Amino acid sequence: MAILCEINLDREPDHSFVPGEAVSGVIKYKLSENLTFKKITVSLMGEDLLTVDGTCQNSSSDISNENYVKINNLILEDEKGVTFAAGTYEIPFSMTLPYNIPKSFDYKNNKDGYCINYKIFYYIRVKFVRPGLMRHSQSFKKSINVSSGIVPTLPRVPVTYESKRKIEKLFSRGENSVALKVTVDNSVVETGGRVQIKCDVKNDTAFNIKQIKVKLVEELKIKATDISEDVYDDLYSISLNPSLKSRGDTDVIKAVLDVPKDAFTLQNSVLVSRNYFIYVTAVLPAFYKNAVLKVPIEVGENNIDAVIARDTPPSYWDAMNLCHENPTWLD
Structure with a gap:
């Protein structure tokens, strides 16, 4: 598929997001030829992956995973498909992280005969789906770091x-x-x-x-x-x-x-x-x-009591410019 895509965040590259913060930016993509899409989705995702190997060798492992964030913004949906002319397009986005999520985490340890790998990771994803029986699709991702404090359950006095x-x-x-x-x-x-x-x-x-x-x-x-x-x-x-x-x-x-x-x-x-x-x-x-x-x-x-009050992010409809009859990002 002739698509070049980059996902740009409004924050600095090394910025750590906190629960409750808006993740916003602009997705820029370029088509080298006319292409027809039936669906375009921008998503904010948070997942973890656990792998435990009982031999510390290349053998079968126990694998489990969970989703902590799954916010999908549907930009385009048309079963027959919409044709886009070759050119450059932009999609602004703004999605808010939930509060009760763990921080980004990458853990590796070899202990007592077990190889343990556990990772919690977050990312922005844009997915382009083309019509047809094969439902050919292409996705692009950008990782973000989430830094979460703790909710104390123990006394903060002697x-x-x-x-x-x-x-x-x-x-x-x-x-x-x-x-x-x-x-x-x-x-x-x-x-x-x-x-x-x-x-x-x-x-x-x-x-x-x-x-x-x-x-x-x-x-x-x-x-x-x-x-x-x-x-x-x-x-x-x-x-x-x-x-x-x-x-x-x-x-x-x-x-x-x-x-x-x-x-x-x-x-x-x-x-x-x-x-x-x-x-x-x-x-x-x-x-x-x-x-x-x-x-x-x-x-x-x-940091539960010290979450910084940030500027109110634009609404989804404003960010996507969907309050207009003809969204400008399709021009």
Whole structure:
């Protein structure tokens, strides 16, 4: 098909769109000869694609995908077809991103024998369909980046979590346990920021607890029904030496953990969730299960209350110039 096409956005090439923002621009296409079309559609699309390979080799994979945005603007529809003379044409467009959509995301990881590829992507598409039994069509796409903040579900004030690990020990009277109490200053942390914790430890055992480990863990959970693999990555860890030599000893430990710049909590994805936790572990002697406290945090920009009020985009009818009897882009 003799069509040359380019999709131009009103924003800078590196602009990141946010949910609720209008995506607008002009589609310019050139016909090198007379062509007849039965349908022309301009669409704003958002999709994701998940591939999980259980061998990390070239073998069959589990593949799933979902649509998050599917806005179709019908520019032309005529079963018999409309003939366009050779020449250059323009189609202005303006479509608004929904609010509850995930941000653009590209994840690859080889973990525990699995190759996991997950991508969330958005694009503008123009599709030209010609009449005839074969319904020959041609599409052109332009990718856009969507940057979405998070809707915090955790407290943004100091909050405390507690747990007690009871230890079974033969020929021992009284309680044998290790109590952990962790206070997080803010459970919602910006990407690339820091999270501060205070840990109170009480040793009600005869053991000498020599080490407390604190680590920041990323958890990727695959929610597809036919896949049940979770992937854990340690992002930051420190080891501390408490003073807990005998029964009744207590100690207060403070720690600051750096959050990587590429970390963020993934929300609104149907197939995958990505969350973050702080694990505080009191290391016990061999043959005893360690005392562990798992503390949730959320990572990302909280831009829900800071969506910039932008100029009101033109209506679809104005953008497409369809309020006139003869649209100018067909002249």
